[in-house]
Amino acid sequence: MKKLSPKKKSATRNARAEKRVIVLINLGTPKSTRVADVRRYLFQFLMDPCVIDIPYPARLALVGGIIAPLRAFSSSKSYREIWTEKGSPLLSLSEDLKEKIQARTSHPVFLAMRYGIPAIAPTIKAALSSIDNKGILHIIPLYPQHAMSTTLTVYREVQSALSALTKENDTLRNNVKVIYEAPFYNNTAYLNALAAQIKPYIKKLGTNNGYDYLLFSYHGIPIRHLNKIDAAQHCNMTTDCCNRRNAQAHAVCYRHQLIETTKAIEKRLKIPSQLVGITFQSRLGSNWLTPYTDMTVKMLPRKGIKKLLVVTPAFVTDNLETLFEVAIENKDFFKEAGGEKLTLIPCLNTEPRWINCLMDMIAKPRDFTAALETADRAFTYRTAAT
Incomplete structure (x- = not known):
């Protein structure tokens, strides 16, 4: 065996000894179902310029004066419908996931x-303290597909937190390397986990004794969000832009990535394309990605679809x-329109295959920082131009 030089031995030892901390980042949730807590949460969420991307004065008037106060009451009622003894399902499931990851790695999580x-800000501070402010900060946004309102806003918030911490401790600049994990929409382990989650539900898909249709319902975004972070100026330039190869554009294109996720699951599970549809939920305004989930579930019974399966691959946590x-809501729409049964396939949550996928990410990170920096520059430039 060829011997390493003293210099290479030292570099190898340093690499092995380099400390690393993992930070999982999910969407968020109100502190409680109280109207005041829900209003506070909605205000923070919707005031994010990556979510509602209009000039600040107009955004403040819209969110602070109209949306947050009016929606807080109905959203509070909706949260009460899903709240558990542990509180927010999103938070409790995310905490369970963190604990299961921590049990399998020596890195702090x-x-x-x-x-x-x-x-994010206090968490980043605590995370860096756990490795004595030296080593690798590995950020894993828990979003399979990249979008301006998910992965990019996480990047911007983490960078803001790091900037503030660097002002307090300038040594962080040279002592901490930040890795932002890449979207995992086409990650083999993720796709295998998602396929395994769906498989038990589709054994009789398309038969008289089974479900009639499988709907992939993704979180909706305004169409302009695709263009706003596309430095390659590829998105929406042609009607088939998602199928025309452009690595730079597709690296940050939500629509391309969700299409690829859907096609990969169809192929893995050998589902006939005529039994699968893609829709978008949770719109807030006009000119969002279509077709809309709520309108689709109301229309499907008229096409003879009485038993419907819905999976939500934009989320890994319910x-x-x-x-x-x-x-609840779309199930009611479906039944009111003449449907018989709508079944939601649970998110991956803490499924063992999903945990294995995350362990693979931790062992072999895919650094997405350069793509995020490019998308952020495009976002900043186009925001300033409006």
Whole structure:
């Protein structure tokens, strides 16, 4: 065996000894179902310029004066429908996931929420303290597909927290390396986990004794969000832009990535394409990605679809949008339109295959920082231009 030089031995030892901390980041949740807590959460969420991307004065008037006060009451009622003894399902399930990951790695693992608590800034500070402010900070946004309102806003908030901490301790600049995990929409382990989660439900898909249709319901975004972070200026330039190869654009294109996720699951489970549909839920305004989930579930019974399966692959953790919007609200829409049965396939939550996928990410990170920096520059430039 070839011997390492003293210099290479030292580098190898340093690499092995380098400390690393993992921070899982999910969407967020109100502190409680109280109207005041829900209003506070909605205000923070919707005031994010990556979510409602209009000039600040107009955003403040819209969110602070109209949306948050009016929606707080109905959203509070919706949260009460899904709240458990442990509190928020999103938070409790995320905490369970963190604990299961921690049990399998020697690296410290932290959990933060983009909105609400545990907040990103204090979590990043605690995470860095756990490795004595030296080593690798590995950020894993828990979103399979990249979007301006998910992964990019996590990046911007983490960078803001790091900037503030660097002002307090300038040595962080040279002593900490930040790795942002890449979207995992096409990650083999993730796709295998998602396919395994869906498989038991589709054994009789398309038969008289089974479900008639499988709907992939993704979180909706405004169409302009696709263009706003597309430095390659590829998105929406043609009607088939998602199928025209452009690595730079597709690296940050939510629509392309969700299409790829759906096609990969169809292929793995050998589902006929005529039994599968893609829709988008949770719209807030016009000119969002279509078709809309609520309108689709109202229309499907007229096409003879009486038993419907719904999966929500934009999320890895069940939350208000899955447990209430799909499993309660859209189920009611479906039955009122003549449907017989709507079944929500649970998110991956703490499924062992999903945990294995995360362990693979920790062992072999895919650094997405450069793509995020490019998307953020495009976002900043186009925001300033409006």
